[in-house]
Amino acid sequence: MKAATTPLYICLRATYRHSRVQCSGRYQLRAELEVPTMKSVVSATDTLFQKTRKDGVLPRSHVYKVSRLLLHGRQRPLAAAMSTVSDPSIPLLKKDSPAKAKPMWKLYLELSRLHVWPGGTNLFFLPCVWGYLLASRNNPPQADTLIRHFVLLLGFSTLIGSATCVINDICDRELDRLVERCKTRPIASGAVSVFGATVFLLVQVGLCVWILTMLNPTAMICGLFGLFVFHGFYPLMKRLTNWPQAYLGLAMNWGLPTTWLIIAPQDVSSPVPWVLTFGALCWTMVYDTIYACQDREDDIKAGVKSTAVLFGSWIRPILAVFGIMFIATLVYTGIETNMTLPYYVIGVAGTALHTLWQVTTFDPNDGLDCAMKFVGNGNLALIYTVGLIAAIYMPDLFKF
Known part of the structure:
Protein backbone atom coordinates (compact mmCIF):
# COMPACT_ATOMS: atom_id res chain seq x y z
CA MET A 1 0.00 0.00 0.00
CA LYS A 2 1.63 3.25 -1.13
CA ALA A 3 0.71 6.78 -0.24
CA ALA A 4 0.37 7.67 -3.91
CA THR A 5 -2.20 4.93 -4.63
CA THR A 6 -4.46 5.09 -1.57
CA PRO A 7 -6.77 7.70 -0.05
CA LEU A 8 -4.88 7.28 3.24
CA TYR A 9 -1.73 9.35 3.51
CA ILE A 10 0.49 8.80 6.56
CA CYS A 11 3.55 10.68 7.59
CA LEU A 12 5.56 9.79 10.71
CA ARG A 13 8.31 12.11 11.84
CA ALA A 14 10.31 10.74 14.73
CA THR A 15 13.10 12.03 16.92
CA TYR A 16 14.30 10.84 20.28
CA ARG A 17 11.72 12.96 22.18
CA HIS A 18 8.98 13.73 19.68
CA SER A 19 6.85 12.24 16.97
CA ARG A 20 3.77 13.39 15.11
CA VAL A 21 1.11 11.22 13.55
CA GLN A 22 -0.90 12.82 10.79
CA CYS A 23 -3.58 11.23 8.66
CA SER A 24 -5.13 13.09 5.74
CA GLY A 25 -8.79 12.72 4.77
CA ARG A 26 -11.69 13.22 7.16
CA TYR A 27 -9.76 13.86 10.38
CA GLN A 28 -6.34 14.77 11.62
CA LEU A 29 -4.95 13.21 14.79
CA ARG A 30 -2.16 14.94 16.63
CA ALA A 31 -0.27 13.46 19.56
CA GLU A 32 2.87 14.37 21.43
CA LEU A 33 4.67 11.08 22.05
CA GLU A 34 8.00 9.89 23.39
CA VAL A 35 9.67 7.54 20.91
CA PRO A 36 12.88 5.93 22.21
CA THR A 37 13.94 4.21 18.99
CA MET A 38 13.25 4.41 15.28
CA LYS A 39 12.67 0.65 15.30
CA SER A 40 9.54 1.03 17.45
CA VAL A 41 8.24 3.71 15.08
CA VAL A 42 8.70 1.42 12.05
CA SER A 43 7.02 -1.47 13.89
CA ALA A 44 4.09 0.71 14.87
CA THR A 45 3.76 2.04 11.32
CA ASP A 46 3.63 -1.52 9.96
CA THR A 47 0.88 -2.34 12.43
CA LEU A 48 -0.95 0.76 11.35
CA PHE A 49 -0.93 -0.27 7.70
CA GLN A 50 -2.00 -3.82 8.55
CA LYS A 51 -5.01 -2.56 10.47
CA THR A 52 -6.06 -0.09 7.79
CA ARG A 53 -9.22 -1.02 5.96
CA LYS A 54 -9.12 -1.83 2.26
CA ASP A 55 -10.73 1.48 1.36
CA GLY A 56 -8.00 3.39 3.18
CA VAL A 57 -10.14 4.72 6.05
CA LEU A 58 -8.35 4.59 9.38
CA PRO A 59 -10.55 3.52 12.32
CA ARG A 60 -9.99 5.58 15.48
CA SER A 61 -9.64 2.47 17.66
CA HIS A 62 -6.60 1.41 15.63
CA VAL A 63 -5.00 4.80 16.06
CA TYR A 64 -5.32 4.40 19.82
CA LYS A 65 -3.67 0.95 19.68
CA VAL A 66 -0.78 2.22 17.57
CA SER A 67 -0.32 5.20 19.87
CA ARG A 68 0.03 2.81 22.80
CA LEU A 69 2.64 0.88 20.81
CA LEU A 70 4.53 4.10 20.25
CA LEU A 71 4.42 4.60 23.99
CA HIS A 72 5.97 1.13 24.43
CA GLY A 73 2.93 -0.44 25.97
CA ARG A 74 2.40 2.08 28.74
CA GLN A 75 -1.31 2.31 29.55
CA ARG A 76 -1.34 6.08 29.31
CA PRO A 77 -4.45 7.51 27.65
CA LEU A 78 -3.96 9.07 24.28
CA ALA A 79 -3.69 12.83 24.66
CA ALA A 80 -5.05 13.68 21.26
CA ALA A 81 -7.82 15.59 19.60
CA MET A 82 -9.66 15.28 16.33
CA SER A 83 -9.95 18.38 14.21
CA THR A 84 -10.98 19.24 10.69
CA VAL A 85 -8.17 18.92 8.18
CA SER A 86 -7.08 21.63 5.84
CA ASP A 87 -9.38 20.49 3.07
CA PRO A 88 -12.34 22.93 3.28
CA SER A 89 -14.37 20.88 0.83
CA ILE A 90 -15.04 18.25 3.49
CA PRO A 91 -17.63 19.64 5.96
CA LEU A 92 -18.03 18.32 9.47
CA LEU A 93 -21.76 17.92 8.89
CA LYS A 94 -23.52 16.38 5.97
CA LYS A 95 -25.83 18.68 4.02
CA ASP A 96 -28.88 16.75 5.17
CA SER A 97 -27.81 16.73 8.84
CA PRO A 98 -30.52 17.84 11.33
CA ALA A 99 -28.07 20.36 12.80
CA LYS A 100 -27.56 21.99 9.41
Whole structure:
Protein backbone atom coordinates (compact mmCIF):
# COMPACT_ATOMS: atom_id res chain seq x y z
CA MET A 1 0.00 0.00 0.00
CA LYS A 2 1.63 3.25 -1.13
CA ALA A 3 0.71 6.78 -0.24
CA ALA A 4 0.37 7.67 -3.91
CA THR A 5 -2.20 4.93 -4.63
CA THR A 6 -4.46 5.09 -1.57
CA PRO A 7 -6.77 7.70 -0.05
CA LEU A 8 -4.88 7.28 3.24
CA TYR A 9 -1.73 9.35 3.51
CA ILE A 10 0.49 8.80 6.56
CA CYS A 11 3.55 10.68 7.59
CA LEU A 12 5.56 9.79 10.71
CA ARG A 13 8.31 12.11 11.84
CA ALA A 14 10.31 10.74 14.73
CA THR A 15 13.10 12.03 16.92
CA TYR A 16 14.30 10.84 20.28
CA ARG A 17 11.72 12.96 22.18
CA HIS A 18 8.98 13.73 19.68
CA SER A 19 6.85 12.24 16.97
CA ARG A 20 3.77 13.39 15.11
CA VAL A 21 1.11 11.22 13.55
CA GLN A 22 -0.90 12.82 10.79
CA CYS A 23 -3.58 11.23 8.66
CA SER A 24 -5.13 13.09 5.74
CA GLY A 25 -8.79 12.72 4.77
CA ARG A 26 -11.69 13.22 7.16
CA TYR A 27 -9.76 13.86 10.38
CA GLN A 28 -6.34 14.77 11.62
CA LEU A 29 -4.95 13.21 14.79
CA ARG A 30 -2.16 14.94 16.63
CA ALA A 31 -0.27 13.46 19.56
CA GLU A 32 2.87 14.37 21.43
CA LEU A 33 4.67 11.08 22.05
CA GLU A 34 8.00 9.89 23.39
CA VAL A 35 9.67 7.54 20.91
CA PRO A 36 12.88 5.93 22.21
CA THR A 37 13.94 4.21 18.99
CA MET A 38 13.25 4.41 15.28
CA LYS A 39 12.67 0.65 15.30
CA SER A 40 9.54 1.03 17.45
CA VAL A 41 8.24 3.71 15.08
CA VAL A 42 8.70 1.42 12.05
CA SER A 43 7.02 -1.47 13.89
CA ALA A 44 4.09 0.71 14.87
CA THR A 45 3.76 2.04 11.32
CA ASP A 46 3.63 -1.52 9.96
CA THR A 47 0.88 -2.34 12.43
CA LEU A 48 -0.95 0.76 11.35
CA PHE A 49 -0.93 -0.27 7.70
CA GLN A 50 -2.00 -3.82 8.55
CA LYS A 51 -5.01 -2.56 10.47
CA THR A 52 -6.06 -0.09 7.79
CA ARG A 53 -9.22 -1.02 5.96
CA LYS A 54 -9.12 -1.83 2.26
CA ASP A 55 -10.73 1.48 1.36
CA GLY A 56 -8.00 3.39 3.18
CA VAL A 57 -10.14 4.72 6.05
CA LEU A 58 -8.35 4.59 9.38
CA PRO A 59 -10.55 3.52 12.32
CA ARG A 60 -9.99 5.58 15.48
CA SER A 61 -9.64 2.47 17.66
CA HIS A 62 -6.60 1.41 15.63
CA VAL A 63 -5.00 4.80 16.06
CA TYR A 64 -5.32 4.40 19.82
CA LYS A 65 -3.67 0.95 19.68
CA VAL A 66 -0.78 2.22 17.57
CA SER A 67 -0.32 5.20 19.87
CA ARG A 68 0.03 2.81 22.80
CA LEU A 69 2.64 0.88 20.81
CA LEU A 70 4.53 4.10 20.25
CA LEU A 71 4.42 4.60 23.99
CA HIS A 72 5.97 1.13 24.43
CA GLY A 73 2.93 -0.44 25.97
CA ARG A 74 2.40 2.08 28.74
CA GLN A 75 -1.31 2.31 29.55
CA ARG A 76 -1.34 6.08 29.31
CA PRO A 77 -4.45 7.51 27.65
CA LEU A 78 -3.96 9.07 24.28
CA ALA A 79 -3.69 12.83 24.66
CA ALA A 80 -5.05 13.68 21.26
CA ALA A 81 -7.82 15.59 19.60
CA MET A 82 -9.66 15.28 16.33
CA SER A 83 -9.95 18.38 14.21
CA THR A 84 -10.98 19.24 10.69
CA VAL A 85 -8.17 18.92 8.18
CA SER A 86 -7.08 21.63 5.84
CA ASP A 87 -9.38 20.49 3.07
CA PRO A 88 -12.34 22.93 3.28
CA SER A 89 -14.37 20.88 0.83
CA ILE A 90 -15.04 18.25 3.49
CA PRO A 91 -17.63 19.64 5.96
CA LEU A 92 -18.03 18.32 9.47
CA LEU A 93 -21.76 17.92 8.89
CA LYS A 94 -23.52 16.38 5.97
CA LYS A 95 -25.83 18.68 4.02
CA ASP A 96 -28.88 16.75 5.17
CA SER A 97 -27.81 16.73 8.84
CA PRO A 98 -30.52 17.84 11.33
CA ALA A 99 -28.07 20.36 12.80
CA LYS A 100 -27.56 21.99 9.41
CA ALA A 101 -31.32 22.27 8.98
CA LYS A 102 -31.77 24.25 12.21
CA PRO A 103 -32.10 28.04 12.01
CA MET A 104 -29.09 29.97 13.31
CA TRP A 105 -30.94 31.41 16.32
CA LYS A 106 -31.74 27.88 17.47
CA LEU A 107 -28.09 26.84 17.17
CA TYR A 108 -26.99 29.79 19.32
CA LEU A 109 -29.73 28.95 21.78
CA GLU A 110 -28.25 25.44 22.08
CA LEU A 111 -24.73 26.84 22.28
CA SER A 112 -25.71 28.92 25.32
CA ARG A 113 -27.78 26.00 26.74
CA LEU A 114 -30.83 28.25 26.92
CA HIS A 115 -32.84 25.52 25.21
CA VAL A 116 -32.74 23.61 28.53
CA TRP A 117 -33.30 26.67 30.75
CA PRO A 118 -33.55 26.81 33.73
CA GLY A 119 -31.51 23.59 33.88
CA GLY A 120 -27.91 24.48 34.70
CA THR A 121 -28.78 28.13 35.31
CA ASN A 122 -30.41 27.21 38.63
CA LEU A 123 -27.04 25.90 39.84
CA PHE A 124 -25.57 29.38 39.24
CA PHE A 125 -28.62 31.25 40.51
CA LEU A 126 -29.52 29.54 43.79
CA PRO A 127 -26.07 29.95 45.44
CA CYS A 128 -26.45 33.68 44.66
CA VAL A 129 -29.78 33.56 46.50
CA TRP A 130 -28.09 31.91 49.48
CA GLY A 131 -25.56 34.73 49.69
CA TYR A 132 -28.29 37.37 49.36
CA LEU A 133 -30.53 35.87 52.04
CA LEU A 134 -27.75 35.28 54.55
CA ALA A 135 -26.25 38.75 54.08
CA SER A 136 -29.65 40.41 54.58
CA ARG A 137 -30.86 38.13 57.39
CA ASN A 138 -30.82 40.88 60.03
CA ASN A 139 -32.82 43.27 57.86
CA PRO A 140 -34.78 41.10 55.41
CA PRO A 141 -36.37 42.96 52.48
CA GLN A 142 -40.09 43.05 51.80
CA ALA A 143 -41.59 40.46 49.46
CA ASP A 144 -41.78 42.78 46.42
CA THR A 145 -38.16 43.87 46.83
CA LEU A 146 -37.09 40.27 47.38
CA ILE A 147 -38.78 39.10 44.18
CA ARG A 148 -37.36 42.00 42.17
CA HIS A 149 -33.83 41.27 43.35
CA PHE A 150 -34.27 37.56 42.68
CA VAL A 151 -35.31 38.33 39.10
CA LEU A 152 -32.17 40.46 38.62
CA LEU A 153 -29.98 37.70 40.05
CA LEU A 154 -31.67 35.16 37.79
CA GLY A 155 -30.98 37.32 34.74
CA PHE A 156 -27.31 37.75 35.62
CA SER A 157 -26.94 34.04 36.43
CA THR A 158 -28.43 33.16 33.05
CA LEU A 159 -26.02 35.51 31.30
CA ILE A 160 -22.87 34.29 33.04
CA GLY A 161 -23.94 30.65 32.77
CA SER A 162 -24.46 31.10 29.04
CA ALA A 163 -21.04 32.74 28.62
CA THR A 164 -19.40 29.89 30.55
CA CYS A 165 -20.98 27.31 28.25
CA VAL A 166 -19.87 29.20 25.13
CA ILE A 167 -16.22 29.56 26.17
CA ASN A 168 -16.20 25.91 27.24
CA ASP A 169 -17.48 24.77 23.84
CA ILE A 170 -14.99 26.99 21.99
CA CYS A 171 -12.02 25.60 23.92
CA ASP A 172 -13.26 21.99 23.90
CA ARG A 173 -14.48 21.77 20.30
CA GLU A 174 -11.83 19.21 19.31
CA LEU A 175 -12.22 17.10 22.44
CA ASP A 176 -16.01 17.22 22.09
CA ARG A 177 -15.72 15.44 18.73
CA LEU A 178 -14.26 12.46 20.58
CA VAL A 179 -17.11 12.26 23.11
CA GLU A 180 -20.34 10.65 21.96
CA ARG A 181 -22.59 12.91 24.05
CA CYS A 182 -20.87 16.13 22.95
CA LYS A 183 -19.97 15.63 19.29
CA THR A 184 -23.25 17.11 18.02
CA ARG A 185 -22.83 20.40 19.89
CA PRO A 186 -23.05 23.43 17.57
CA ILE A 187 -19.33 24.27 17.45
CA ALA A 188 -18.01 20.68 17.58
CA SER A 189 -20.32 19.68 14.74
CA GLY A 190 -19.36 22.68 12.64
CA ALA A 191 -22.86 24.17 12.58
CA VAL A 192 -21.62 27.34 14.35
CA SER A 193 -18.27 28.89 13.46
CA VAL A 194 -15.63 29.64 16.09
CA PHE A 195 -15.63 33.27 14.96
CA GLY A 196 -19.38 33.60 15.42
CA ALA A 197 -19.23 31.94 18.83
CA THR A 198 -16.38 34.23 19.90
CA VAL A 199 -18.33 37.35 18.96
CA PHE A 200 -21.32 35.96 20.88
CA LEU A 201 -19.07 35.33 23.88
CA LEU A 202 -17.56 38.83 23.83
CA VAL A 203 -21.02 40.40 23.84
CA GLN A 204 -22.01 38.33 26.87
CA VAL A 205 -18.78 39.07 28.75
CA GLY A 206 -19.17 42.76 27.98
CA LEU A 207 -22.64 42.76 29.50
CA CYS A 208 -21.38 40.90 32.59
CA VAL A 209 -18.58 43.42 33.11
CA TRP A 210 -20.99 46.34 32.64
CA ILE A 211 -23.34 44.94 35.29
CA LEU A 212 -20.52 44.23 37.76
CA THR A 213 -19.19 47.79 37.48
CA MET A 214 -22.48 49.03 38.95
CA LEU A 215 -21.77 47.28 42.27
CA ASN A 216 -19.85 48.55 45.27
CA PRO A 217 -16.05 48.25 44.88
CA THR A 218 -15.70 45.15 47.08
CA ALA A 219 -18.42 43.18 45.29
CA MET A 220 -17.22 44.41 41.88
CA ILE A 221 -13.66 43.19 42.44
CA CYS A 222 -14.95 39.86 43.74
CA GLY A 223 -17.26 39.43 40.75
CA LEU A 224 -14.66 40.42 38.13
CA PHE A 225 -12.12 38.06 39.70
CA GLY A 226 -14.57 35.17 39.45
CA LEU A 227 -15.58 36.06 35.89
CA PHE A 228 -12.08 36.20 34.41
CA VAL A 229 -10.15 33.78 36.63
CA PHE A 230 -12.65 31.03 37.42
CA HIS A 231 -15.09 31.15 34.51
CA GLY A 232 -12.45 32.16 31.98
CA PHE A 233 -9.88 29.47 32.77
CA TYR A 234 -12.16 26.57 33.70
CA PRO A 235 -12.12 24.98 30.19
CA LEU A 236 -8.33 24.55 30.45
CA MET A 237 -8.50 22.68 33.76
CA LYS A 238 -9.49 19.32 32.25
CA ARG A 239 -6.16 19.41 30.40
CA LEU A 240 -4.05 20.55 33.36
CA THR A 241 -5.42 18.77 36.42
CA ASN A 242 -7.33 15.68 37.47
CA TRP A 243 -9.56 17.97 39.57
CA PRO A 244 -11.42 20.18 37.06
CA GLN A 245 -14.64 19.68 39.06
CA ALA A 246 -13.06 21.50 42.02
CA TYR A 247 -12.24 24.49 39.83
CA LEU A 248 -15.75 24.35 38.39
CA GLY A 249 -17.03 24.48 41.97
CA LEU A 250 -15.41 27.90 42.37
CA ALA A 251 -16.84 29.10 39.05
CA MET A 252 -20.37 27.83 39.68
CA ASN A 253 -20.62 29.18 43.22
CA TRP A 254 -18.62 32.42 43.08
CA GLY A 255 -21.91 34.28 42.88
CA LEU A 256 -22.45 33.36 46.54
CA PRO A 257 -19.70 35.57 48.04
CA THR A 258 -20.21 38.22 45.34
CA THR A 259 -23.90 38.59 46.16
CA TRP A 260 -23.17 38.47 49.90
CA LEU A 261 -20.72 41.37 49.45
CA ILE A 262 -23.29 43.38 47.48
CA ILE A 263 -25.47 43.48 50.61
CA ALA A 264 -22.76 43.42 53.29
CA PRO A 265 -19.34 44.45 51.91
CA GLN A 266 -18.01 44.65 55.48
CA ASP A 267 -18.31 40.84 55.70
CA VAL A 268 -15.36 40.38 53.31
CA SER A 269 -13.18 39.54 56.32
CA SER A 270 -15.78 37.23 57.90
CA PRO A 271 -15.08 33.49 57.48
CA VAL A 272 -18.76 32.58 57.08
CA PRO A 273 -19.30 33.42 53.37
CA TRP A 274 -16.01 31.77 52.43
CA VAL A 275 -16.69 28.62 54.45
CA LEU A 276 -20.11 28.31 52.81
CA THR A 277 -18.50 28.86 49.39
CA PHE A 278 -16.14 25.99 50.15
CA GLY A 279 -19.16 23.88 51.11
CA ALA A 280 -20.82 24.73 47.81
CA LEU A 281 -17.60 23.67 46.06
CA CYS A 282 -17.88 20.29 47.81
CA TRP A 283 -21.48 20.06 46.60
CA THR A 284 -20.34 20.75 43.02
CA MET A 285 -17.72 18.03 43.40
CA VAL A 286 -20.55 15.59 44.11
CA TYR A 287 -22.96 16.52 41.33
CA ASP A 288 -20.41 17.24 38.59
CA THR A 289 -18.43 14.07 39.26
CA ILE A 290 -21.67 12.13 38.92
CA TYR A 291 -22.41 14.08 35.72
CA ALA A 292 -18.92 13.32 34.34
CA CYS A 293 -19.50 9.58 34.79
CA GLN A 294 -21.57 9.73 31.58
CA ASP A 295 -18.39 10.31 29.57
CA ARG A 296 -15.82 8.26 31.49
CA GLU A 297 -15.02 5.82 28.70
CA ASP A 298 -14.74 8.55 26.06
CA ASP A 299 -12.72 10.76 28.41
CA ILE A 300 -10.21 7.98 29.04
CA LYS A 301 -9.76 7.46 25.30
CA ALA A 302 -9.40 11.17 24.61
CA GLY A 303 -7.10 11.83 27.58
CA VAL A 304 -9.59 14.20 29.24
CA LYS A 305 -9.02 14.54 32.99
CA SER A 306 -11.83 14.44 35.53
CA THR A 307 -12.56 13.27 39.05
CA ALA A 308 -14.92 10.67 37.58
CA VAL A 309 -11.85 9.04 36.01
CA LEU A 310 -9.51 9.79 38.91
CA PHE A 311 -11.69 8.31 41.67
CA GLY A 312 -12.31 5.05 39.79
CA SER A 313 -13.86 2.36 41.97
CA TRP A 314 -13.58 4.62 45.04
CA ILE A 315 -15.98 7.17 43.58
CA ARG A 316 -18.89 6.52 45.96
CA PRO A 317 -16.99 6.72 49.30
CA ILE A 318 -15.02 9.78 48.13
CA LEU A 319 -18.21 11.58 47.09
CA ALA A 320 -19.71 10.66 50.46
CA VAL A 321 -16.83 12.52 52.15
CA PHE A 322 -17.47 15.61 50.00
CA GLY A 323 -21.18 15.37 50.82
CA ILE A 324 -20.43 15.26 54.55
CA MET A 325 -18.18 18.32 54.27
CA PHE A 326 -20.94 20.17 52.42
CA ILE A 327 -23.49 19.46 55.13
CA ALA A 328 -20.97 20.38 57.84
CA THR A 329 -20.51 23.84 56.29
CA LEU A 330 -24.30 24.33 56.28
CA VAL A 331 -24.42 23.54 60.00
CA TYR A 332 -21.49 25.89 60.67
CA THR A 333 -23.19 28.67 58.68
CA GLY A 334 -26.41 28.23 60.63
CA ILE A 335 -24.62 28.43 63.98
CA GLU A 336 -22.56 31.49 63.03
CA THR A 337 -25.57 33.37 61.63
CA ASN A 338 -27.94 32.42 64.48
CA MET A 339 -30.40 30.63 62.22
CA THR A 340 -33.68 29.40 63.73
CA LEU A 341 -35.10 25.87 63.79
CA PRO A 342 -36.66 25.87 60.26
CA TYR A 343 -33.15 26.31 58.83
CA TYR A 344 -32.03 23.00 60.32
CA VAL A 345 -35.27 21.03 59.88
CA ILE A 346 -35.89 22.03 56.25
CA GLY A 347 -32.61 23.36 54.92
CA VAL A 348 -29.93 21.22 56.53
CA ALA A 349 -31.86 17.98 57.09
CA GLY A 350 -33.55 18.13 53.68
CA THR A 351 -30.26 18.81 51.91
CA ALA A 352 -28.55 16.01 53.83
CA LEU A 353 -31.23 13.48 52.87
CA HIS A 354 -31.07 14.52 49.22
CA THR A 355 -27.27 14.24 49.20
CA LEU A 356 -27.45 10.83 50.88
CA TRP A 357 -29.96 9.64 48.27
CA GLN A 358 -27.74 10.81 45.41
CA VAL A 359 -24.50 9.30 46.65
CA THR A 360 -25.99 5.94 47.66
CA THR A 361 -28.21 5.33 44.62
CA PHE A 362 -26.42 6.69 41.56
CA ASP A 363 -25.06 4.17 39.07
CA PRO A 364 -21.72 5.38 37.59
CA ASN A 365 -22.19 2.99 34.66
CA ASP A 366 -25.66 4.27 33.75
CA GLY A 367 -25.42 7.54 31.84
CA LEU A 368 -29.14 8.27 32.06
CA ASP A 369 -29.16 7.78 35.83
CA CYS A 370 -26.13 10.07 36.21
CA ALA A 371 -27.83 12.76 34.12
CA MET A 372 -31.01 12.54 36.19
CA LYS A 373 -29.08 12.76 39.46
CA PHE A 374 -27.30 15.85 38.14
CA VAL A 375 -30.59 17.52 37.22
CA GLY A 376 -31.94 16.67 40.68
CA ASN A 377 -29.41 18.99 42.27
CA GLY A 378 -31.61 21.90 41.29
CA ASN A 379 -34.13 20.47 43.77
CA LEU A 380 -31.42 20.09 46.42
CA ALA A 381 -30.47 23.77 46.08
CA LEU A 382 -34.14 24.71 46.23
CA ILE A 383 -34.62 22.74 49.47
CA TYR A 384 -31.82 24.66 51.16
CA THR A 385 -33.23 27.93 49.80
CA VAL A 386 -36.67 27.17 51.26
CA GLY A 387 -35.01 26.41 54.59
CA LEU A 388 -33.27 29.80 54.54
CA ILE A 389 -36.45 31.68 53.64
CA ALA A 390 -38.43 29.86 56.34
CA ALA A 391 -35.79 30.57 58.99
CA ILE A 392 -35.62 34.28 58.13
CA TYR A 393 -39.27 35.07 57.42
CA MET A 394 -41.01 32.42 59.55
CA PRO A 395 -38.67 31.79 62.51
CA ASP A 396 -41.49 30.46 64.71
CA LEU A 397 -42.71 27.94 62.15
CA PHE A 398 -42.03 24.91 64.35
CA LYS A 399 -42.98 26.46 67.67
CA PHE A 400 -46.23 25.15 69.14
